[in-house]
Amino acid sequence: MNTVILVGTSNAQGNTRRFADELANKQGADVIDISDFDIFFYDYEHRNRHDDFIRIIEDILDYELIIFASPVYWYAMSAQMKVFFDRLSDLLTVRKDLGRRFKDKHYAVLSTGAQPLAPECFIEPFKLTMDYFDMQFRGHFYAHYSTLETESNNHFLMLRQVEQAANSLFVQQPSTASSIS
Ligand SMILES: Cc1cc2nc3c(=O)[nH]c(=O)nc-3n(C[C@H](O)[C@H](O)[C@H](O)COP(=O)(O)O)c2cc1C
Incomplete structure (x- = not known):
């Protein structure tokens, strides 16, 4: 995928x-950093419609699986991700043609934080928003970067989450179809 x-x-x-x-x-996935683009806050008059938002949307529509990666900042997604999410409203109004194309695509969330577990509320805006676009949720993978651990230990724990995400998202499930011998 x-x-x-x-x-x-x-x-x-x-x-x-x-x-x-x-x-x-x-996994040979591509990475896009939202901060490399000019994406302005949501505007009711859509005066920012020529910034980079639509360009990123057109790019990510080429993929079947879209993974959102954000740190936990004060129990929530980063401000960069939130601005991007607010702009998804453009796809329900002025660019419905693009919004419709997210239907049935898959998405997952990667996050990092200092606490042992991500707060329960963190994932909700991702799930509730993507429901609007009829996308399929594939999982939330959280890497814990403890200030009490060494850097190499945190790195090791993160690699375990990478392994888990890779297994869950990319390993082909055995076919459930029964074969007639
Ligand atoms: C502004 C700010 C708020 C944070 N809030 C939380 C938090 O609510 N829960 C948590 O577990 N970690 C919190 N952290 C720690 C970060 O989530 C953690 O260090 C994360 O791995 C940073 O990712 P980054 O290097 O991509 O910024 C916060 C860090 C910052 C800078």
């Missing part, structure tokens, strides 16, 4: 990007 990882973080070389890169390298 061709895959793109859309990263939204305040740290271009930080924990979330490392997590995304490891999974991308393992």
